[in-house]
Amino acid sequence: MSQVHLQPLRIDPASLGKVAVLFGGTSAEREVSIMSGTGVLQALQSAGVNAFAFDPAERPLEDLRTEGVDRCFIALHGRGGEDGTVQGALELLKIPYTGSGVMASSIAMDKIMTKRIWRFEGLPTPDWRMVSSADECVHALAVLGAPMIVKPAREGSSIGLTKVTDPAQCAAAYAAAAQHDPEVLCEQFIEGEETTCPVLIVEGHAQALPVIRIVAPGGNYDYQNKYFTDEVQYLCPSGLDADEEAEIQRQVVRAFRTLGCRGWARADVMIRQSDRQPFLLEINTSPGMTGHSLVPMSARVAGLSYEQLCVHLLASASLDSTTR
Template identity: 45%
Template sequence: MTASVLPPLRTTHAADFGRVAVLMGGASAEREVSLDSGRNVLAALQSRGVDVAAVDGVPNLLRELQDRQFDRVFNILHGGDGENGVLQGVLQALRVPFTGSGVLGSALTMDKVRTKQVWIAAGLPTPRFERLPKGADLRAAAEALGYPVFVKPSCEGSSVGVFRVLAPADLAPAIEFAAGYDGELLMEQMVQGDELTVGILGDVALPSIRIVPAGEWYDYHAKYIADDTQYLCPGMSGSDEDAIRALSLQAFLAAGCSGWGRVDVMRDNARGLQLIEVNTAPGMTSHSLVPKAAAVLGCDYAELCWRVLEQTL
């Protein structure tokens, strides 16, 4: 049976954290989501007496750290250098504690293709896929996989640049996007079934959430704008809930991750649970999922931020 309680807090003294930088914003495609998350985290930690300040982007943080302005960093910088191992490497070199995964887990899971390769090597279930380097033939890849498929950048998040392709006639927008995109793309077999996600906090897998968008799929609008998306938590029951939480924690650790994060999973009608991707700096907006799952275990938003931060002690 998967644990349904969180361990006791490690500290009750805000002063133990020293001065904390909440790193947000940056220059990635997820900048606006990161700013929203960061403002919420900042307010939550302030409400519990933590000495915090907002910092926008890695260059500004490095300038502040040169003067030793901060004792630790709460990283809520989504995408780009916030999640690809660059920030983590710099902070490790400077010996500044930070939230979330280290260099390996961050860099690996920022790359969806390489994450799936690790999961396959570990015997974990994930949909079949094709790696699409610059100039790849998307039509040939789709024919090899079989429709329907998703096409997405290998190293972006928040459903940025994701195309749902049901038939050959739907492929044109993805081809146009690929022509102007410099990075690698991933084409993945579409899973027919429930969309779920599992938050990870330390060594605890939080209750799963089943996502039921009002539209046909969970796109950027459904994630961050719409108010009619349903979030059912826990998303499964009994042994099924135990299984998805155990698989998510296994996938998180197999990818070298630590601290906290979120694992996205689909339940295929024929093949069962299928791992999709890992997010090492999950959203903390009013629509975000990790806070919803933590609340089911009696952990409110401010306590969740505190628990994430105390992992740096």
């Protein structure tokens, strides 16, 4: 599975109709969403698509119907754009959109629900505890062991995330996460290599793209390093053993299907150093499309340019009611 080569879609841009690229929004990831959406908009326009910018923080979604929009490219990240709410509104407006539907978007945004489903289906994910106080966070550290990751259950881009090694750090870590979400996830830290793997629907089937291995300075792949520095190394091809990469791709496709995702997504996977066991961390149903983003990087290795990827994704826009 690790050898992937994709052919660009042969499609008349005019057939895609009038397209709204949704970006901005009101979440903590607004800044990243603006970078993603700006890139997508420019790419679609360069490909000849009749696309325009639409920020749901500034305009009501009802304007999409009154302006005769035929489909939407969702470049929103975080709450209000990636959690099923915008998807539900577009279902009611009957405007096809990119990415997963209402249920899959909602579940994937919630890391705790995602992990419960993956665990039930036998997929490997680090052990965890949901906590509602600093004292419970201390108890989770005693159970899960150090180091431990503390993060909001429903945020992305490493927002509100802390790595703790000592009970004295738990109060501040809990407060940082709870600032963004009342549900806080304490997760066993997997010591090893960090990877990510996109999934793209190709001819109706979920196809894992090449794995990217992430080497961050000091192992600190935080919000700043993700989007605003050039210190992180992204290795694609990953340099992993072919069988190891193929196993990651297989697990990621299973993770995608288990949650009922569609269109595209990107799953983050840690490889435990001690035994090379891969562990699924989370899945992102509206991945970044910035200059530092990983799906375009992987797609490029598989043969699709940024512009071709954007057209491919836009052509896959659909509604829940038309996919069942």
